[in-house]
Amino acid sequence: MPFLYHPSSDADRNNVLTNMHGLIFTPEGEPKEDAKKIFLTGTMDHLKLFAPRFNTAYNNRNLAISERSKVTLQKDVKKEIVKKLISHYFQNLNNGIDRGLFKPSDRNLYGLDAGGNDVPVIISVNSILHWGALIIDGEAARVAQGGVSMAQPSADEVKIALDDFKAVLKQQSDKKIGLTAEQEGIQNLRDEADELITDLWDEVEFYFRKSEPAAHRLQCSQWGVIYKNRYGDNTNGNENPPPTNPE
Secondary structure, three states: OOEEOOOOOHHHHHHHHHHHHHHHEOOOOOEOHHHHHHOOHHHHHHHHHHHHHHHHHHHHHHHHHHHHHHHHHHHHHHHHHHHHHHHHHHHHHHHHHHOOOOOHHHHHHHOOOOOOOOOOOOOOHHHHHHHHHHHHHHHHHHHHOOOOOOOOOOHHHHHHHHHHHHHHHHHHHHHHHHHHHHHHHHHHHHHHHHHHHHHHHHHHHHHOOOOOHHHHHHHHHHOOOOEEOOOOOOOOOOOOOOOOOOO
Protein backbone atom coordinates (compact mmCIF):
# COMPACT_ATOMS: atom_id res chain seq x y z
CA MET A 1 0.00 0.00 0.00
CA PRO A 2 1.58 3.32 -1.02
CA PHE A 3 2.26 5.75 1.79
CA LEU A 4 2.50 9.52 1.89
CA TYR A 5 6.13 10.53 1.48
CA HIS A 6 7.33 13.47 3.56
CA PRO A 7 10.42 15.22 2.16
CA SER A 8 13.50 14.57 4.29
CA SER A 9 16.13 16.56 2.41
CA ASP A 10 16.41 20.19 1.39
CA ALA A 11 16.48 19.12 -2.26
CA ASP A 12 13.18 17.28 -1.83
CA ARG A 13 11.64 20.18 0.08
CA ASN A 14 12.70 22.62 -2.62
CA ASN A 15 11.38 20.37 -5.39
CA VAL A 16 8.01 19.98 -3.68
CA LEU A 17 7.60 23.68 -2.91
CA THR A 18 8.69 24.74 -6.40
CA ASN A 19 6.37 22.20 -8.02
CA MET A 20 3.42 23.16 -5.82
CA HIS A 21 4.02 26.81 -6.62
CA GLY A 22 3.88 26.02 -10.35
CA LEU A 23 0.73 23.94 -9.97
CA ILE A 24 -1.15 26.56 -7.95
CA PHE A 25 -0.07 29.86 -9.51
CA THR A 26 -0.06 31.27 -13.02
CA PRO A 27 3.19 32.72 -14.44
CA GLU A 28 1.79 36.10 -13.35
CA GLY A 29 1.56 34.88 -9.77
CA GLU A 30 -2.22 34.60 -9.57
CA PRO A 31 -3.95 31.51 -8.11
CA LYS A 32 -5.43 29.23 -10.75
CA GLU A 33 -9.18 28.71 -10.62
CA ASP A 34 -8.97 24.99 -9.83
CA ALA A 35 -6.44 25.70 -7.08
CA LYS A 36 -8.87 28.10 -5.42
CA LYS A 37 -11.30 25.20 -4.98
CA ILE A 38 -8.71 23.06 -3.18
CA PHE A 39 -6.49 25.34 -1.11
CA LEU A 40 -7.21 27.86 1.60
CA THR A 41 -6.32 31.43 0.69
CA GLY A 42 -3.96 31.68 3.64
CA THR A 43 -2.09 28.55 2.57
CA MET A 44 -1.71 29.81 -0.98
CA ASP A 45 -0.51 33.19 0.25
CA HIS A 46 2.02 31.45 2.49
CA LEU A 47 3.31 29.35 -0.41
CA LYS A 48 3.53 32.34 -2.73
CA LEU A 49 5.88 34.13 -0.33
CA PHE A 50 7.75 31.18 1.14
CA ALA A 51 8.58 29.01 -1.90
CA PRO A 52 10.84 31.65 -3.55
CA ARG A 53 12.44 32.37 -0.19
CA PHE A 54 13.28 28.72 0.43
CA ASN A 55 14.49 28.30 -3.16
CA THR A 56 16.86 31.25 -2.76
CA ALA A 57 18.22 29.89 0.52
CA TYR A 58 18.64 26.45 -1.04
CA ASN A 59 20.49 27.79 -4.09
CA ASN A 60 22.67 30.06 -1.96
CA ARG A 61 23.67 27.13 0.25
CA ASN A 62 24.52 24.99 -2.78
CA LEU A 63 26.52 27.83 -4.31
CA ALA A 64 28.45 28.25 -1.06
CA ILE A 65 29.26 24.53 -1.06
CA SER A 66 30.45 24.73 -4.67
CA GLU A 67 32.60 27.80 -4.03
CA ARG A 68 34.20 26.26 -0.97
CA SER A 69 34.97 23.09 -2.91
CA LYS A 70 36.65 25.10 -5.66
CA VAL A 71 38.80 26.97 -3.14
CA THR A 72 39.71 23.70 -1.43
CA LEU A 73 40.93 22.32 -4.75
CA GLN A 74 42.97 25.49 -5.30
CA LYS A 75 44.41 25.16 -1.80
CA ASP A 76 45.47 21.57 -2.47
CA VAL A 77 47.30 22.65 -5.63
CA LYS A 78 49.02 25.57 -3.89
CA LYS A 79 49.92 23.32 -0.96
CA GLU A 80 51.72 20.81 -3.17
CA ILE A 81 53.64 23.59 -4.93
CA VAL A 82 54.91 25.23 -1.76
CA LYS A 83 55.68 21.86 -0.12
CA LYS A 84 57.83 20.91 -3.08
CA LEU A 85 59.67 24.24 -3.10
CA ILE A 86 60.40 24.08 0.64
CA SER A 87 61.66 20.51 0.36
CA HIS A 88 63.82 21.35 -2.67
CA TYR A 89 65.20 24.40 -0.90
CA PHE A 90 66.47 22.36 2.05
CA GLN A 91 67.81 19.65 -0.26
CA ASN A 92 69.77 22.28 -2.16
CA LEU A 93 70.99 23.79 1.10
CA ASN A 94 72.41 20.41 2.12
CA ASN A 95 73.90 19.87 -1.34
CA GLY A 96 75.52 23.31 -1.19
CA ILE A 97 77.02 22.52 2.21
CA ASP A 98 78.36 19.21 0.86
CA ARG A 99 80.00 21.08 -2.03
CA GLY A 100 81.44 23.73 0.29
CA LEU A 101 79.27 26.57 -1.06
CA PHE A 102 77.62 27.09 2.32
CA LYS A 103 78.77 26.51 5.90
CA PRO A 104 77.30 23.74 8.08
CA SER A 105 76.52 26.40 10.68
CA ASP A 106 74.20 28.04 8.14
CA ARG A 107 71.69 25.35 9.00
CA ASN A 108 71.15 27.00 12.38
CA LEU A 109 69.75 30.05 10.62
CA TYR A 110 66.92 27.87 9.31
CA GLY A 111 66.12 26.20 12.62
CA LEU A 112 68.10 23.07 11.71
CA ASP A 113 70.86 21.16 13.49
CA ALA A 114 74.24 22.25 12.11
CA GLY A 115 75.49 18.67 12.13
CA GLY A 116 72.47 17.09 10.48
CA ASN A 117 71.37 16.86 6.91
CA ASP A 118 67.76 15.77 7.28
CA VAL A 119 65.13 17.56 5.23
CA PRO A 120 62.20 18.68 7.42
CA VAL A 121 58.99 16.71 7.07
CA ILE A 122 56.47 18.99 5.38
CA ILE A 123 52.93 17.63 5.74
CA SER A 124 50.59 19.85 7.72
CA VAL A 125 49.57 23.42 7.03
CA ASN A 126 51.38 24.51 10.19
CA SER A 127 54.59 22.82 9.07
CA ILE A 128 54.40 24.61 5.71
CA LEU A 129 53.93 27.99 7.37
CA HIS A 130 56.67 27.24 9.94
CA TRP A 131 59.40 26.08 7.58
CA GLY A 132 58.44 28.52 4.86
CA ALA A 133 58.91 31.43 7.25
CA LEU A 134 62.25 29.99 8.47
CA ILE A 135 63.52 29.82 4.88
CA ILE A 136 62.65 33.46 4.23
CA ASP A 137 64.14 34.72 7.50
CA GLY A 138 67.10 32.33 7.39
CA GLU A 139 68.06 33.27 3.82
CA ALA A 140 67.92 36.97 4.67
CA ALA A 141 70.16 36.41 7.70
CA ARG A 142 72.64 34.23 5.77
CA VAL A 143 72.95 36.73 2.92
CA ALA A 144 73.36 39.57 5.43
CA GLN A 145 76.34 37.66 6.84
CA GLY A 146 77.96 37.59 3.38
CA GLY A 147 76.54 34.35 2.08
CA VAL A 148 75.66 33.73 -1.56
CA SER A 149 71.97 33.77 -2.44
CA MET A 150 70.54 30.34 -3.14
CA ALA A 151 68.78 29.60 -6.41
CA GLN A 152 66.56 26.86 -7.81
CA PRO A 153 64.54 27.56 -5.80
CA SER A 154 65.36 30.93 -4.34
CA ALA A 155 63.92 32.21 -1.08
CA ASP A 156 61.91 34.68 -3.17
CA GLU A 157 60.29 31.80 -5.05
CA VAL A 158 59.44 30.15 -1.76
CA LYS A 159 57.97 33.43 -0.46
CA ILE A 160 55.78 33.89 -3.53
CA ALA A 161 54.44 30.34 -3.25
CA LEU A 162 53.97 30.74 0.51
CA ASP A 163 52.07 34.01 0.07
CA ASP A 164 49.85 32.37 -2.56
CA PHE A 165 49.16 29.52 -0.15
CA LYS A 166 48.33 31.91 2.70
CA ALA A 167 45.95 33.81 0.42
CA VAL A 168 44.03 30.68 -0.55
CA LEU A 169 43.91 29.61 3.10
CA LYS A 170 42.25 32.95 3.86
CA GLN A 171 39.79 32.41 1.01
CA GLN A 172 38.97 28.93 2.30
CA SER A 173 38.35 30.31 5.78
CA ASP A 174 36.07 33.01 4.39
CA LYS A 175 34.15 30.47 2.28
CA LYS A 176 33.74 28.24 5.33
CA ILE A 177 32.23 31.14 7.29
CA GLY A 178 29.94 31.92 4.36
CA LEU A 179 28.86 28.30 4.05
CA THR A 180 28.09 28.09 7.75
CA ALA A 181 25.88 31.17 7.46
CA GLU A 182 24.02 29.74 4.45
CA GLN A 183 23.57 26.38 6.17
CA GLU A 184 22.11 28.10 9.21
CA GLY A 185 19.85 30.14 6.94
CA ILE A 186 18.22 27.14 5.30
CA GLN A 187 18.17 25.19 8.56
CA ASN A 188 16.03 27.94 10.05
CA LEU A 189 13.49 27.44 7.23
CA ARG A 190 13.13 23.65 7.39
CA ASP A 191 10.42 23.47 10.05
CA GLU A 192 8.33 26.09 8.26
CA ALA A 193 8.81 24.26 4.95
CA ASP A 194 7.70 20.96 6.46
CA GLU A 195 4.65 22.55 8.07
CA LEU A 196 3.65 24.29 4.85
CA ILE A 197 4.03 21.10 2.79
CA THR A 198 1.89 19.28 5.35
CA ASP A 199 -0.79 21.96 5.11
CA LEU A 200 -0.79 21.86 1.32
CA TRP A 201 -1.01 18.10 1.11
CA ASP A 202 -3.63 17.89 3.87
CA GLU A 203 -5.83 20.28 1.92
CA VAL A 204 -5.38 18.28 -1.29
CA GLU A 205 -6.18 14.98 0.40
CA PHE A 206 -9.19 16.49 2.13
CA TYR A 207 -10.57 17.86 -1.14
CA PHE A 208 -10.40 14.44 -2.82
CA ARG A 209 -11.33 12.50 0.33
CA LYS A 210 -14.47 10.97 -1.18
CA SER A 211 -12.68 9.34 -4.12
CA GLU A 212 -11.79 5.67 -4.18
CA PRO A 213 -8.24 4.95 -2.90
CA ALA A 214 -6.59 4.50 -6.32
CA ALA A 215 -8.37 7.52 -7.82
CA HIS A 216 -7.65 9.49 -4.65
CA ARG A 217 -3.90 8.89 -4.96
CA LEU A 218 -3.92 9.77 -8.65
CA GLN A 219 -5.88 12.98 -8.09
CA CYS A 220 -3.71 14.01 -5.16
CA SER A 221 -0.48 13.22 -7.00
CA GLN A 222 -1.61 15.48 -9.83
CA TRP A 223 -1.65 18.26 -7.25
CA GLY A 224 1.87 17.61 -6.00
CA VAL A 225 1.32 15.01 -3.29
CA ILE A 226 3.98 12.28 -3.37
CA TYR A 227 3.30 8.65 -2.55
CA LYS A 228 5.90 5.92 -2.23
CA ASN A 229 5.54 2.17 -2.28
CA ARG A 230 6.69 0.21 0.72
CA TYR A 231 9.44 -2.32 0.08
CA GLY A 232 8.05 -5.29 -1.80
CA ASP A 233 4.76 -3.54 -2.58
CA ASN A 234 3.87 -3.43 -6.28
CA THR A 235 0.83 -1.20 -5.80
CA ASN A 236 1.04 1.88 -7.97
CA GLY A 237 2.37 4.97 -6.25
CA ASN A 238 3.91 7.99 -7.93
CA GLU A 239 7.59 7.07 -7.82
CA ASN A 240 8.60 9.61 -10.42
CA PRO A 241 7.74 13.12 -9.18
CA PRO A 242 7.11 15.89 -10.04
CA PRO A 243 3.52 15.16 -11.12
CA THR A 244 2.03 16.60 -14.28
CA ASN A 245 0.09 19.83 -14.17
CA PRO A 246 -3.60 18.95 -13.71
CA GLU A 247 -4.68 21.62 -16.16
